[in-house]
Structure formats: C-alpha cells, structure tokens
Amino acid sequence: MGAVKSKRMPRAVREQQMLDAAVHIFGQRGYMAASMDDIAELAGVSKPLVYLYLNSKDELFTACIRREAKALTDAVRAGVRTDLPADRQLWEGLLAFFAHTLQNPDGWAVLHLQARTHGEPFAAEVTAMREELVAFVTQLIAVAAREAHRDPSSAERAERTEHEVAGLAEALVGAAESLAAWANTTPGVSAKQAAATLMNFAWAGLGNLMDGRAWAPPKS
Known part of the structure; x- marks a missing residue:
C-alpha cells in the first residue's frame, strides 16, 4: 500500500521530501560523504527516481x-x-x-x-x-x-x-x-x-x- 501512495503523491510534494532528506544527509555527513542511496532511502523513494527528478548529485545539492x-x-x-x-x-x-x-x-x-x-x-x-x-x-x-x-x-x-x-x-x-x-x-x-x-x-x-x-x- 505504501508504494501505491507514493506513486500518487504530487510531484512537488515528493520533490520536497527528497530535498528534505538531502538537506539532512548533506548537513550531517557533508557533500563528499553523502550518497544518493542514503538520500533515496531517507526520502522513501528509489535512487532512480531521485535522478529522474533532480538529475545528479550536483544538481540535487x-x-x-x-x-x-x-x-x-x-x-x-x-x-x-x-x-x-x-x-x-x-x-x-x-x-x-x-x-x-x-x-x-x-x-x-x-x-x-x-x-x-x-x-x-x-x-x-x-x-x-x-x-x-x-x-x-x-x-x-x-x-x-x-x-x-x-x-x-x-x-x-x-x-x-x-x-x-x-x-x-x-x-x-x-x-x-x-x-x-x-x-x-x-x-x-x-x-x-x-x-x-x-x-x-x-x-x-x-x-x-x-x-x-x-x-x-x-x-x-
């Protein structure tokens, strides 16, 4: 059920979730140590979806x-x-x-x-x-x-x-x-x-x- 709800989430809301997760990971671990896998996991989405929305680690940052x-x-x-x-x-x-x-x-x-x-x-x-x-x-x-x-x-x-x-x-x-x-x-x-x-x-x-x-x- 969780995955279905995630798919129905508006793009803007989902993107803010990704940014929330990314800010936390970047802020706590630093840019170099932060991984897209950890950001995706914290945001509750797949890593390919993060790349689909925000293209690269640099653009996400x-x-x-x-x-x-x-x-x-x-x-x-x-x-x-x-x-x-x-x-x-x-x-x-x-x-x-x-x-x-x-x-x-x-x-x-x-x-x-x-x-x-x-x-x-x-x-x-x-x-x-x-x-x-x-x-x-x-x-x-x-x-x-x-x-x-x-x-x-x-x-x-x-x-x-x-x-x-x-x-x-x-x-x-x-x-x-x-x-x-x-x-x-x-x-x-x-x-x-x-x-x-x-x-x-x-x-x-x-x-x-x-x-x-x-x-x-x-x-x-």
Whole structure:
C-alpha cells in the first residue's frame, strides 16, 4: 500500500521530501560523504527516481542550497516590521536570522559549511544569498543614517556615511554568520541570546555613528 501512495503523491510534494532528506544527509555527513542511496532511502523513494527528478548529485545539492537560502532570506525579511525604529528593525532581523538557523541546523550547515567548500558553482549560490542579506541590512542602517543626518554638512560627509553604512552591513552579516555557527554548536544558546549578543556588540557603535559620535583612529 505504501508504494501505491507514493506513486500518487504530487510531484512537488515528493520533490520536497527528497530535498528534505538531502538537506539532512548533506548537513550531517557533508557533500563528499553523502550518497544518493542514503538520500533515496531517507526520502522513501528509489535512487532512480531521485535522478529522474533532480538529475545528479550536483544538481540535487544546488537545489538544496537554493531552497535553504530562500527560506533564510524570506525568514529575515518577514521578521522585520518597517514601521519600527531602526534598532528594533535590526533586532527583529537578527532574531529572525538566529531563530531560523537554530531551527534548521542542517540547512545552515549546507549553506555555511558545505556549499562554501565544494567548488565555485556552489559557493556562488551562497554568495548571492549573502549579497541579498547585506543589501537588506544596508537598507536598514541607511534609513537610520538618513534620519540622523537629514542635512549632511557636505557631499563628502554624505559619501563617507554611505561607505560606512555599506561596511557596517558587511561586518554585521559576517558577524551574524560566525555567531550562528557558534550558537549551533553550543548547547543552551537560544536565538534571543545570540541576537542580543550581536545587538550589544553592534548597536552601541551604530548608535554612536548615527548620533555623529564616530570613533576616529589616532593621528600619526
């Protein structure tokens, strides 16, 4: 009876089952050690069916990366309410990021560990996701910067602020990635704790910058 039910399953649902199984196997064992036999067994389908749907191990892995990347970026965007003050928007974005990565450790392992280390096509997929997150964070910080400096004293200052915002967004996303990797391997760390850690680390500096109290290196 089980085999009959499997045949009647809609293609989209069956494909998601295969991707679920593949993300788990890739996340737990790594790309090189993962086998199509194990993925098919966990998905409850035959190996030829996996190949029929997803063509090859490389294409299956790419499909996993794309699905997990979209799920993460969608979660972060959905977590931010744009009617809130800048610090609350950043807090909610970070909270959504850490909640998703902690709830989906295999997906995060695929994105943060496996995809980056097994060739340019896979790494490029993750780079695209990261660029989307950086652009989103840049937008959040830029809004706060514009509100804090509605009347920049010069074009040079405006340009400098723009560069600072872009750099801060890159740094913040990089810190979030590293902290998520730590949180996923440290028992007892919640999404709220991880988000609060990064807010405490980042917002004091961001707040000072927004208020025009930027730290400056000593003159040599």
